[in-house]
Amino acid sequence: MLKRPTDTPYRSFTVGYKSAGVFSEAVDLGGRFGYRLDLVNEDGNTPEDHGHLRR
Numbered sequence: 330m331l332k333r334p335t336d337t338p339y340r341s342f343t344v345g346y347k348s349a350g351v352f353s354e355a356v357d358l359g360g361r362f363g364y365r366l367d368l369v370n371e372d373g374n375t376p377e378d379h380g381h382l383r384r
Contacts, residue, residue: 332367335359350374350383 339359347353351373359365372383 330349332357332359332365334361334363336343336361339365347373349376 335365338361339357341355341357342356343353343355345353351371353369353371355367355369357365357367374380375382
């Protein structure tokens with residue numbers, strides 16, 4: 330999905346829980362000055378032995 334600048338202010342905040350104990354937070358901001366900012370954080374344990382995700 331393409332993230333394009335918007336003519337009107339755009340704000341999206343998401344908090345979630347993914348499989349295997351991975352938590353996720355996301356912020357998506359856009360505005361009429363030609364900007365679009367998308368930030369995502371994921372952290373948690375994966376199904377593999379001693380697996381951990383942090384990005």
